[in-house]
Amino acid sequence: MPLGPYPPELLTTAQMARADRLTIESGVAGMALMEKAAAAIAAAATAFLVKTAGRRVLVLCGPGNNGGDGYVAARILRSQRFKVRVAALTPPDTLHGDARLAATSWDGRVEDAATCDFKGVDLVIDALFGTGLARDLDGPTAELILRLNAWREETKQKIIAIDIPSGVDGTSGAIRGVAVQADSTVTFFRLKCGHLLLPGRLRCGTISCAHIGIRSNVLEKIQPQTFVNEPAAWRDALRLPSVEGHKYARGHAVVISGGASHTGAARLSALAALRGGAGLVTLATPQEAFAVNAPALTAVMLRVADGPAGLSALLEDKRKNVVALGPGLGVGEASCALVETALAPSPERRAVVLDADALTSFALAPDRLREAIRAAPGPVVLTPHGGEFARLFHGQRWERTISGAPISKLERTRDAARDIGAIVIFKGPDTVVAAPDGRASILAEASPWLATAGSGDVLTGIVAGLLAQGMEPFAAASCAVWMHAAAADDFGAGLIADDIIDRLPAAWRRLVSIQP
Ligand SMILES: NC(=O)C1=CN([C@@H]2O[C@H](COP(=O)(O)OP(=O)(O)OC[C@H]3O[C@@H](n4cnc5c(N)ncnc54)[C@H](O)[C@@H]3O)[C@@H](O)[C@H]2O)[C@H](O)CC1
Numbered sequence: 001m002p003l004g005p006y007p008p009e010l011l012t013t014a015q016m017a018r019a020d021r022l023t024i025e026s027g028v029a030g031m032a033l034m035e036k037a038a039a040a041i042a043a044a045a046t047a048f049l050v051k052t053a054g055r056r057v058l059v060l061c062g063p064g065n066n067g068g069d070g071y072v073a074a075r076i077l078r079s080q081r082f083k084v085r086v087a088a089l090t091p092p093d094t095l096h097g098d099a100r101l102a103a104t105s106w107d108g109r110v111e112d113a114a115t116c117d118f119k120g121v122d123l124v125i126d127a128l129f130g131t132g133l134a135r136d137l138d139g140p141t142a143e144l145i146l147r148l149n150a151w152r153e154e155t156k157q158k159i160i161a162i163d164i165p166s167g168v169d170g171t172s173g174a175i176r177g178v179a180v181q182a183d184s185t186v187t188f189f190r191l192k193c194g195h196l197l198l199p200g201r202l203r204c205g206t207i208s209c210a211h212i213g214i215r216s217n218v219l220e221k222i223q224p225q226t227f228v229n230e231p232a233a234w235r236d237a238l239r240l241p242s243v244e245g246h247k248y249a250r251g252h253a254v255v256i257s258g259g260a261s262h263t264g265a266a267r268l269s270a271l272a273a274l275r276g277g278a279g280l281v282t283l284a285t286p287q288e289a290f291a292v293n294a295p296a297l298t299a300v301m302l303r304v305a306d307g308p309a310g311l312s313a314l315l316e317d318k319r320k321n322v323v324a325l326g327p328g329l330g331v332g333e334a335s336c337a338l339v340e341t342a343l344a345p346s347p348e349r350r351a352v353v354l355d356a357d358a359l360t361s362f363a364l365a366p367d368r369l370r371e372a373i374r375a376a377p378g379p380v381v382l383t384p385h386g387g388e389f390a391r392l393f394h395g396q397r398w399e400r401t402i403s404g405a406p407i408s409k410l411e412r413t414r415d416a417a418r419d420i421g422a423i424v425i426f427k428g429p430d431t432v433v434a435a436p437d438g439r440a441s442i443l444a445e446a447s448p449w450l451a452t453a454g455s456g457d458v459l460t461g462i463v464a465g466l467l468a469q470g471m472e473p474f475a476a477a478s479c480a481v482w483m484h485a486a487a488a489d490d491f492g493a494g495l496i497a498d499d500i501i502d503r504l505p506a507a508w509r510r511l512v513s514i515q516p
Pocket residue numbers: 016017019020033034037062063064065066067068069128129130131132133134135136137138141162163164188212214
């Protein structure tokens with residue numbers, strides 16, 4: 001369960017190391033950063049121990065500066081009269097730099113972590129590895145982490161991780177061999193991508209971010225491209241209705257219905273587009289499905305549009321500025337032709353949202369979709385889930401990075417967006433949105449109840465609704481993902497897709513109440 005709101009930027013471990021270097025070059029001592037980091041950890045530990053009346057802390061220290069933070073936190077906690085034990089992977093006199101200085105500030109005993117026990121311990125502080133983790137953990141270190149996790153499971157006692165649970169790759173969220181299962185993670189300056197990407201996020205517990213004296217202006221040099229998907233990242237781009245505005249000023253979205261036996265999905269998208277803020281929404285239906293769709297619609301309008309010719313005729317109305325298709329559309333050549341019609345060159349910068357069958361229809365011919373997107377006059381947003389993503393982008397690099405970590409969902413989405421020239425919303429519990437120019441956002445938290453039939457159709461509609469209002473496309477895609485999650489969060493347990501639509505006004509109210 002992460003706990004927002006967080007600072008907007010997300011960093012890779014290399015970017016964090018650069019922030020650290022730039023700060024030290026500007027005259028701040030590395031030890032001063034470490035003292036502040038350790039103080040934040042000690043404060044989190046104290047809050048826990050006071051609440052539980054526990055007194056006994058075990059700090060597990062690794063060979064680098066993460067371990068250094070651990071030694072300093074141990075010293076601070078002992079000065080507060082907690083019973084503190086320190087166990088280390090390597091003897092303190094083998095450490096270097098700030099870690100060595102930190103270790104000398106601890107004048108107590110240092111046990112061997114490989115053989116230490118957890119008897120009577122109320123809280124473990126994991127200071128084994130942080131952002132310097134460079135390869136998979138194995139041998140005695142891996143055994144220690146397995147023992148630690150088993151102790152937590154058995155005793156229900158808690159673990160606080162310094163910076164990131166040891167074994168989680170800060171950049172990708174991958175587990176490098178094994179990883180600590182923390183209850184709480186205290187990180188510094190900015191969250192790392194691996195805090196929000198799965199499976200890393202599930203190892204962090206609640207995440208908090210402490211300020212340790214690194215100034216935000218270092219980001220001007222680092223230029224992060226990845227953001228937490230929270231309103232701070234896109235609230236300025238939101239279009240709110242103006243007093244003198246009319247419905248056409250808020251755009252007209254067209255959603256394409258499937259055949260008579262597959263109409264529900266597109267109706268969910270259409271209603272969500274309206275709730276997403278489009279001024280008008282038309283459901284374009286094949287003649288054969290007209291009688292099914294007509295009695296099921298009220299505020300959404302209905303027009304017959306058979307095949308590409310019917311769609312072209314409908315789109316002659318220049319005010320129809322977004323087309324969304326895919327939900328319930330069917331997989332095959334007929335859907336490819338409809339997508340190509342929606343993307344066809346025209347003087348208008350009409351936006352297109354492609355989901356579900358509109359994506360799967362191109363699985364055997366992704367180049368054909370790429371060509372159509374390249375020729376499209378307006379922004380294009382694709383909303384694949386894992387299966388659709390794998391089908392469409394199967395030519396992607398899947399191998400590991402130089403350090404051996406798997407390519408993350410973030411990088412795969414970014415590659416896909418660049419490759420196909422569209423904004424890609426890669427759905428899941430850690431939904432990533434990426435734009436062809438490299439910007440990306442990661443959703444911090446989503447209700448597991450969102451994994452329900454029709455949920456994706458609703459997201460497609462919200463994207464269309466926001467694009468219809470003229471919102472900048474990357475912002476619109478990120479905002480749609482957030483609104484979808486916020487509506488689900490507002491509803492709570494037992495959610496079905498229709499409930500997400502019903503709760504979109506609550507998400508709007510949250511957004512309207514935030515001052516830009
Ligand atoms: N960034 C900041 O502003 C601050 C960071 N602090 C803390 O420092 C760590 C990062 O420290 P670093 O020394 O770079 O890395 P680690 O401590 O995570 O570990 C590096 C250490 O471990 C060895 N190593 C790496 N992978 C493995 C492995 N799989 N098996 C065995 N050994 C491994 C590597 O060779 C190094 O020796 C950051 O997380 C913060 O906690 C500062 O204290 C505050 C400022």
